[in-house]
Amino acid sequence: MLVTHTDCRIISPEGMMTKERLERDVAIFSRMLALRGIPEDGRVILKASNSYWFVVSLFSLCNIAVSVTVVDEQTVLDEVAQIYDEAGACCILTDCDLELPHALVILIQDLIQEEAAHPHWVGEPAIEALDFTKWCERTDALILYSSGTTGKPKGIVKAGATFMENIKHSIHTMNYLPSDHMLPIVPFSHFYGISLIFSWWLTSCSLIICNPKNLWSVFASITKDQATIVDANPSAFYTLLRMLSRKPKQLEMIRSSPVRMWCVGGSPLTQDLEEKFNNIFRQPLLNGYGLSELGNVALGTLECPKGCGRPLPNVDLKIRDAAGNQQAEGNVGEVWIRSAGCMEGYLNRPDLTQSVLQDGWFKTGDLGYLDEEILYVIGRSGKTVNRMGYMVSPVYIEDRIGSIGYRSCVIALEDEAKGTLLVAFIESESAQVLPVLRKEMNRVLPSYMFPDLLLPLARFPLNRNGKVDRLEMERIALQKAASRKG
Known part of the structure; x- marks a missing residue:
């Protein structure tokens, strides 16, 4: 009971x-x-x-x-x-x-x-x-609807017992304490937010509620309400860092706050954000990986802050290539997961359920790799595209650009000459970064992966999950490509 x-x-x-x-x-x-x-x-x-x-x-x-x-x-x-x-x-x-x-x-x-x-x-x-x-x-205690940014929203059916068991494992892994003050800067209506609500309740600690859309109020919550654990998605952390770069007094107050764990999830953590955060706050940004379909899968902790951390109990991971072959450690492939916290299925969609579940393994559609049992997730595998005879992954290009300190979004458009036109947006308020970036990209990308258009964008548009709105980015890319031809 x-x-x-x-x-x-x-x-x-x-x-x-x-x-x-x-x-x-x-x-x-x-x-x-x-x-x-x-x-x-x-x-x-x-x-x-x-x-x-x-x-x-x-x-x-x-x-x-x-x-x-x-x-x-x-x-x-x-x-x-x-x-x-x-x-x-x-x-x-x-x-x-x-x-x-x-x-x-x-x-x-x-x-x-x-x-x-x-x-x-x-x-x-x-x-x-x-x-x-x-x-x-x-068996249908919780039904979570996906954002539907790439198609019709899906109802994800979760059994109450498996959902709660996953939360208990997460609490133990993260070592939440009754003395903690948890501050979620995420929507409560998504799995990330709901999992934190139940984590707070079962931990018997304090919960700080703020408006995640008003990040200035977050600063007050961190300092005035003595937050010790802060959770947000990468876009929120990018914005927080930009805001604090213009407010040195507030930055120093946040640095001296009692926050003991800064946690990020909801979408992949890029290397540039990880490094910027660490340099500014002198604390790690603890990355985690989970899906509404599976619950929390792997969590970075203070003891193991690398990548997305190690998998939770009752979670098995495999990395497989496009043919379904298991990849050796360190090789990138699609992340497959077998978890006790797996969903019952998609609501009224047995066909869709069967398409992602194979012998108890869930095909995530995310690219990643394992290193010493630690999971590293690059991003959505999406589609690989044919470019000048080579198969190219836009997500891989984004990861390589991130490795040299820039946040990017790469959109692939059809092109008669090359097969694919690559448009790379760089989140920056100034085009002056582009010459330097082009030079540095030569070190990390082969010529056939080099974008045709490299464009600065002050702020990436976000969907209601706080993730980059790739549909809107595709619309902007089409507009830019058309004006270039004109």
Whole structure:
């Protein structure tokens, strides 16, 4: 029986909430949802921004043991309607008014106001330690939707028991402590954020909630609220470093803060970001690797800060080439994973599930390699393209450019003469870096991999996951290539 007894608290814009306050609010929300007729075997969509009330809503749904379908707060209305129908949901719990006539929409704000206005109608709940045992017994406890940036969004079905077991292994590996103050600068609606919420609760430490879109507020949270663990995606760390480079006073305050672990995930960590961070903060940026389909796979730690760290217990890794042959240590190939935390499958997509699972191994589509059992991930394998008779990987080119200290995004476009036109964007506010970069690229790239267009871009566009929006980058590349021909 999974029952947690904690002394944890939440520090948020809504105030400082104790464990007892959280448990009371969860008990009240659970009763109000039951009064609205939410069945125990139901499926509820949760769509909300980071806040104390997101945590209350998530734990309330787990407490009444319904299947929780979490979608990003920026998901458009048509996509929400599609997910509602596909998931067979009975209602949507949200912090924004949605005009979906065929759906039952419950506003989080209404539950907050009703509890305050009608305390006798709600009834004083029996305050007990949260118990997620029944929720963990569900094979569809959690359904996570992919961002859908490269196609139709997919519902990833997770069993409660395997999800929770993966979280426990992660806590042990990272050595989270009850004295920690965890600051996630990631959306709570994604696996990364949800995993940190449960890690916080099971660790019995403190959780700091900030607006991940307002990075200036993050500085205050780190210093004022005494954060000891900070998690963010690479794009957020790039932005933080740029902002602090113009604010030496704030930089010194962050350097002297009690942060003991800076953690990064969500997309590959480039060598230039890793080196810049280490040089500025004199601390390692601990990289981790995981997928919604598998949970956390490997985590960098203070004891082993190299690459993405070693795999968690009950996780096996292989590196395979395009023909499926296992690669020797140090050779780059596709990362295949066998994990006890693997998903049940894609919702209503058995064909897609079978395409990524083979004899219990999940084909990630990511390029990487192993070195002394430590996993190094380069990025999405994507498509290799034919260029002047050679097979070329844009991801490999990005990795090599990153090795000389530049963040890049390489887009491959069809071209009659070369087969493929390579457009490389360099994140820089000035074109003056390009002559130096061209010279340095000659050292790390063969001539057939050298980009046809090398263009500076002050800020890479990001999707709602905080990753580089490659579809938007492709649109810009097509525009640049057309203007070049004109």
